[in-house]
Amino acid sequence: MMRSIRKAAVIGSGVMGSGIAAHLANAGIPCLLLDIVPKQLTEEEAAKGLTLEHPAVRSRLAVQAIAKLKKTKPAPLYDDTFAGRITPGNLEDHLAQIADVDWVIEVIVENLDAKKQLLSKIEAHWKEGTVVSSNTSGISINAMSADCGEAFKRHFLGTHFFNPPRYMKLLEVIPGEHTDPAIVSGMKQFCENRLGKGVVLAKDTPNFIANRIGTYGLLVTLQEMQEKGYRVEEVDAVTGPALGRPKSATFRTLDLVGLDTFVHVANNVYENVSDEAEKAVFAESPVLRGMVDKGWLGEKSGQGFYLKKKGPNGTEILSLDFSTMDYAPQKKAASASLEAAKLAKGAREKTKALLGAGDRYSELAWNILKKVLVYSAAKLGEIADSIREIDEAMKWGFGWELGPFETWDAIGLVRSVERMEAEGTSVPGWVKEWIAQGNTSFYKKQDGATFYVHGGQYKALEAAPEVISLRSLKERNRVVKSNSGASLIDLGDGVACLEFHSPNNAIGADILTMIQQSLDEVRSNYDGLVIANQGRNFCVGANLMILLMEAQDEEWDEIDSIIRLFQNTMYKVKRFEKPVVAAPHRMALGGGVEACMPADQIIAAAETYFGLVEVGVGLIPAGGGCKEMALRASQHAAHPDADLQPYLNQAFETIGTAKVSASGNDAFKLGLFQPTDRIVINQDHLIHEAKQSVLRMVQGGYEPIREEKIRVAGAEGKAVMQLGAYSMRQSGYISDHDVKIANKLAHVLAGGDVPAGSLVTEQYMLDLEREAFLSLCGEPKTQQRMQHMLSKGKALRN
Incomplete structure (x- = not known):
């Protein structure tokens, strides 16, 4: 039995070594980081x-x-303070300290000796x-430990x-x-x-x-391109999202990896395999060698298959012409x-659409795909x-939406093998034997369970108990209620799950209705x-398109009705007599945050990017977000003599600058998570952990949250926040319209123009939210911001 890992050591402090140490720190594992002793002083050290x-x-x-970990983007650490969990050292003075750790990870140069x-x-x-x-990317483990x-x-x-270790899911x-099993x-x-x-x-x-x-x-793609004369950007158009692959596709991926690194990785296979056909694919490409010799290494050298060039109309990205x-x-x-492929939904349908059109790009995709499969x-x-x-x-590891065998099933196993053999492609014997037995796919689903081919027969895919698949539950008829935007699913053990499934999981009337039901x-x-x-994301906010259409048509009563529905629904969640746990992951923005805040507890994925971002479209939170932030400020300053203003100022800054947490841990610092909320590092375990939290509350004798009065800062606190906005305008950091939004926000967070220290109800705060929101919806510049976000996908500063 392996002993528990409570402390680790990483040897090698380069990009990968320090990144692994950072992720161990993210997980709460103290880590020793060692490297060689320098042989020369820096100028600063000498001085x-x-x-x-x-x-x-x-x-x-x-x-x-x-x-450097604290400055690197994207951030390797969930929280900069976690760097304190890493202790620096060197191999000559501190290597003996590995006797006190539970795991030592070697992350030095890729050289066997x-x-x-x-x-x-x-x-x-x-x-x-x-x-x-060893963190080696391809050197033999047995050869390394031979002595x-x-x-x-x-x-x-x-x-x-x-x-980067924090963000990439794969660990081989x-x-x-x-090795002991x-x-x-x-x-x-x-x-x-x-x-x-x-x-x-x-x-x-x-x-x-x-x-x-x-x-x-990647190599067969490069070879196919050179043989058939495709352009770099054509290949990337075919081998990206059209095939269910990342936007970086082929050549942007190579530029990101670094051509020198890629050549080294390919050479490692070439030097260690004996099959001549395989060696021919991995043999060093003259084009790649020539680019490496010129220093065209990709993004790290400024040019590779693509080159960014500044011109009179801004930055233009040029592509390499192989001719x-x-x-x-x-x-x-x-x-x-x-x-x-663009019109098709999902990777399976996109791949079939791309291959089925019969044009030169279909041919390119097929010729690459059949070789990889x-x-x-x-x-x-x-x-x-x-x-x-x-x-x-x-x-x-590569961000494919479908693995090779899932892809093969998607395009039709039997039909594709027939085409391969008709074109002279040799298909492995076990695949032909599998088809000869009457099987038409590598995977199948039966009675809500998934099976895959293993050892010449179907084997049930066994999911870990910590992994709950909502798709699998739905296939097993566990849906209790459903509409176009959301479904209620039975998780078992007396716990249900409300799942959003609208486009981008945006909140509209359908989701709000399903929450109430x-x-x-x-x-x-x-x-x-x-x-x-x-x-892909928990929720990107409310349905902005519908809101903009209503605002442009001056349907103010309709907007008022939508906001009342949102507020009333969230209020019912907060006052519900049974435990409610929200489990956000990745992006949870605007209304997505407001859907979580009334819950008894938030169990969030570590990679959760949480923020009330409404000011980006010229609005303020009105689904209870402002009210919740004011309530939390009141709770933090519970003593009548405590100063409420610092807590309100933080809420004003968080909402007014549309701050989004860089991780789940960061959401605590922004005041968006409560001390009782919790982070789960493995997103696959998130729903299981949320369910367990519900069960613990039930077993502990759950009591619903009681309504309490909110102590507000009133006119005096409002003036302080508005002064901050005025100062930013005078310094040129924000626009006049930003000031207008900020003044509305200050009015709501302060509880209006009542005397400082007044106690108000939650409904009073909700009314202030709604009034400010409606007022801003009527502003032409707010409507311009909404339109720009919908058309361009980014905020407009006007």
Whole structure:
């Protein structure tokens, strides 16, 4: 049995090493960060009179890496203060301290000899029970540990994080031939539960799973492009969202990775495989070698397959013309296949639409896809034991919406294999045998369960108990009520889940109606309610299009009715006699925040970007958001003599500048989360954790939240906030319309023009919210902001 991991050490403080240390800190794991001792002083160190023996110099690399974590974007840390959980050191003075940690992670240069030498040093201070792993992206785990002792080998394995470690879900765990199975299972569980990772078990083969398949796919795409004369931007138009892949597609991905890094990764496979056909694909591309030799490495050098160039009309992104090896303006790729893919919904339908149009872009997509699918099937057993591991590795590591075998099912397994063989493509024998048995897909669903091919037969996909799939529950007829915007789903054990499923999960009358109906249903038949969904984002706000149309038509009574419905619905949630837990993830903005605030508790994903952003469209929160922030300020300053103003000022700044949390932890600092709220690092576990919270409240004898009066700052507090807005206008930071919005916001948060210290009701505050909101809806500049957001997707400053 593997011992608990309470402290870790990371050796190597580069981008990956410091990023892994940061994520361990995010998870609450104190971490030692070590690197080599510098051989030269910096100018600054020399000016201070320091020597190479000074402790600050000897640990400089780790110290600088930790400092850089606070400045890096996107942020590696959930909260800058978490950097305090990382202790800097160096390999000569502090390596002995690894005897006190539970996990040592090697993250140095990708060189076998260097790694073997380091492992020898680690083993000299190692204590049995401590897990040691390498973050190598493709070097053999067995080769690395070949000279180590048997006990050490049992505790050694590969843990390949993807960059950046905080944001990339995939973690490949690679056991060596001597690794203790208990260590493998223990690390898998720890990395899923504590680090929030999607863990796949990979074989000890070159580049493991994701980089093996992904590199192959990028190389055959490059080769297909050169053979058929496609342009860079044409390839990216085909191999991005049209195929259910990220917007970075092929060549933007290579520019982001770095062409030198990519060439190194491809060479690792070339040098370590024996199949000649496979070696031919991974052989060094003359084009890539030429670009690397010129220093055209991608984004880090300023140019690669794309080049940003400033011109009279702003920045233009040029693409590389392979015929001239010079940069030229991009030509928009347009075809029937791309248009069909754009109109199709979901990756399955997009892929079928792209392949089905029969034009030159369909041909490009097919020629790339068939090679990747066949290669993935050929590598099954060699790089991974199951198709699930390959599919999940590509989804979690490369951002594909469908893995290779899921894609194969989407385009039609039998039909596509017939086409491949007709075109002379050799299909792996096990795939043909599977079809010969009468099977038409690698996956199937039956009675709400998912099965996948494994060992020549269908095997049930076993989900961890911490993972609740709303889709699976719906397939098993667990929907209690539903309309166009939301559904109430039975989670079991007396808990129901309200799921949003409108476009972008935007809140409209349909969702609000379903919330009220759900409360009625839960009141009669359940013990509590979870508000959650598993869309790309929890909720991007209210339905802005409908609001703008009503405002342009001057339908003020209709807008008033919509806002009253929103306010009344949230008020009912807050006063509900049974526990309600909200579980937001990723973006929860505007109305999405207001849908969470009345809940008894928020259980949020660590990657939650939470904010009341209405000022960006010329409005203020009016679904209870202002009222809730004023109530919290009143609660913080509960003593009659306590100063309310600092808490109101924070709320005024948070709402008035449309601040959005950079993580779930950051939402606490903004005053948007309460001390009783909680963060879950693995988003897949979010609904389970929310359900458990409901059950704990029920078992603890739940008592509903009682209404309390809100102490307000009144006219005096309003004047203080408005003075702040005036000062920002005088300094040129905001516009006249921003001031108008800020004055309305100050009026609401302060409770209007009543005397300071007055006690008011929640309904009084809601009325102020609604009045201010309606007033702003009538402002032409607010309507301009709303229109701009809908058409451009970003805020207008007017």
